Amino acid sequence: MKKCRHLVFVLGDQLDEHSSALADFDSDRDVVLMAEVAEESTHVWSAKPRSAFFFAAMRHFAEALRAKEYSVDYRRIGTHDFASLVDVLADAIKHYAPDKVVMVEPGDWRVEQQLSAFAAARQAIKLNLVIREDQHFMCSRTEFAEWAKGYKRLRLEYFYRMMRKRHGVMMEGDAPVQGRWNFDAENRGAFPKGGPKPIPPTMRVAPDAITIGAIADVEAYFAEHPGTLDAFAWPVTRRDALSALKQFVDERLPMFGEFQDAMWTNEPFLYHAHISAALNLKLLNPREVIAAAIAALEGGRAPIEAVEGFVRQVIGWREFIRGVYWLEMPGLRESNHFNHDRKLPAWYWTGDTKMNCMRDTIGQTLKYGYAHHIQRLMVTGIFSLLAEVAPKDIEDWYLAVYIDAVEWVELPNVAGMAIYANGGRFTSKPYIASGQYIKRMSNYCSGCRYKPEVKTGATACPFTTLYWYFLDKHEEMLAGNPRTSLMAKSIAKMSVQDREALRAQAGVTFENLDKL
Numbered sequence: 001m002k003k004c005r006h007l008v009f010v011l012g013d014q015l016d017e018h019s020s021a022l023a024d025f026d027s028d029r030d031v032v033l034m035a036e037v038a039e040e041s042t043h044v045w046s047a048k049p050r051s052a053f054f055f056a057a058m059r060h061f062a063e064a065l066r067a068k069e070y071s072v073d074y075r076r077i078g079t080h081d082f083a084s085l086v087d088v089l090a091d092a093i094k095h096y097a098p099d100k101v102v103m104v105e106p107g108d109w110r111v112e113q114q115l116s117a118f119a120a121a122r123q124a125i126k127l128n129l130v131i132r133e134d135q136h137f138m139c140s141r142t143e144f145a146e147w148a149k150g151y152k153r154l155r156l157e158y159f160y161r162m163m164r165k166r167h168g169v170m171m172e173g174d175a176p177v178q179g180r181w182n183f184d185a186e187n188r189g190a191f192p193k194g195g196p197k198p199i200p201p202t203m204r205v206a207p208d209a210i211t212i213g214a215i216a217d218v219e220a221y222f223a224e225h226p227g228t229l230d231a232f233a234w235p236v237t238r239r240d241a242l243s244a245l246k247q248f249v250d251e252r253l254p255m256f257g258e259f260q261d262a263m264w265t266n267e268p269f270l271y272h273a274h275i276s277a278a279l280n281l282k283l284l285n286p287r288e289v290i291a292a293a294i295a296a297l298e299g300g301r302a303p304i305e306a307v308e309g310f311v312r313q314v315i316g317w318r319e320f321i322r323g324v325y326w327l328e329m330p331g332l333r334e335s336n337h338f339n340h341d342r343k344l345p346a347w348y349w350t351g352d353t354k355m356n357c358m359r360d361t362i363g364q365t366l367k368y369g370y371a372h373h374i375q376r377l378m379v380t381g382i383f384s385l386l387a388e389v390a391p392k393d394i395e396d397w398y399l400a401v402y403i404d405a406v407e408w409v410e411l412p413n414v415a416g417m418a419i420y421a422n423g424g425r426f427t428s429k430p431y432i433a434s435g436q437y438i439k440r441m442s443n444y445c446s447g448c449r450y451k452p453e454v455k456t457g458a459t460a461c462p463f464t465t466l467y468w469y470f471l472d473k474h475e476e477m478l479a480g481n482p483r484t485s486l487m488a489k490s491i492a493k494m495s496v497q498d499r500e501a502l503r504a505q506a507g508v509t510f511e512n513l514d515k516l
């Protein structure tokens, strides 16, 4: 046994050398513990790109610490028999007999519960488990809970304004720069018929030996999991993540605002930043990310609507949903406002569907572990709501397939935003749309065997059929909400015969969800 003072347990989404857990690290007396365990790739059916991203980033981080002469005990998948994080921790405690186990708050309620139970079961040996605040975030869990006390319904806009004032972000005294808080109305452009102009490519990094090893291990130990790794080229180190941030700000940010909601076939990356995974694993800090965007605004290199839209995502939405997650768990995970219980169509795991929009979005998701926020919300998300999929099924899917998915970010976005499972605690209405929205915002519908404007019959678009069926089924609820009352009015105009035909078509669609 090698006795240590602090055993610092670093989880896969805590790859920050300046984290609170490492703040008082003493190379002579402390040890960092990191582990790849099967449970983190199997409690949901984690897609290969996601597991590879985590393993590659973790292995590089361990090497970066070792280069600074930190003592690191790194347990690779396949080199040990410990199934879960707490199993590894128990073994390491036996080995090092630490005075304290030190770590940062986990990003996942499930892991926090496991750790609490683990510590409680070791009262007899007086395990000293110290969980420090995650200072990566600009709003702590306690600060968010305090802020939320003042509101019956939580709304992003109020939180966002508070954050800008509190942190002095894009402010001129007490007023927002250029006199407006929000340029969302300028952020909804679609591409012209011919598609986007040539887009500056996102940064792709050829896998080095460490990443190649991580990829090989994922192929070996999770061979049956969904997704592919041939195209894996994500930045997995802090240095490369910083380069990716710089490239985004210099080359794509100026156009990001206008086209952030647009979609186009075979264009998986568009003008988006593609740094969410690096941010969520803490390779990047949100303060440096917004500073880079604001510097572009101040230097006249990016317009206000692009920079404000980007800043709103980082210090607004990202921090807001993290606060909501910790406030609402575990109830959020159990919520099912509409009592939906249908199975997720099998093609969510393969992309093998005739619906062009779903095939393109799911195809790129399984290939890269990435789709942008409108693809996630308005394509795969809304369809699962309209198809009445059980919330747990679709929540598990989102947590499994995206390389940036940690539960604090995934669950509120899915349960709260995409499928309205919590009945609108922090959104003012269910987000629903027909195929006509997808037609307006993309080119997916051209060449699709379904027609976005058709509700019934052989060419009916499943999105459109199920959208109108949702209006039919929930007419009263929609009529009672000022933000959806127009939808209720449009279904109210439909004749009895048309409604009957619509219900029959929806029945056929539900019966054949796996074959769409």
Ligand code: SF4
Pocket (backbone or CB within 6 Å): 355, 356, 357, 358, 434, 435, 436, 438, 439, 444, 445, 446, 448, 449, 450, 451, 452, 461, 462, 463, 464
């Ligand atoms: Fe998707 Fe319907 Fe458009 Fe086909 S027609 S791409 S299914 S929205």
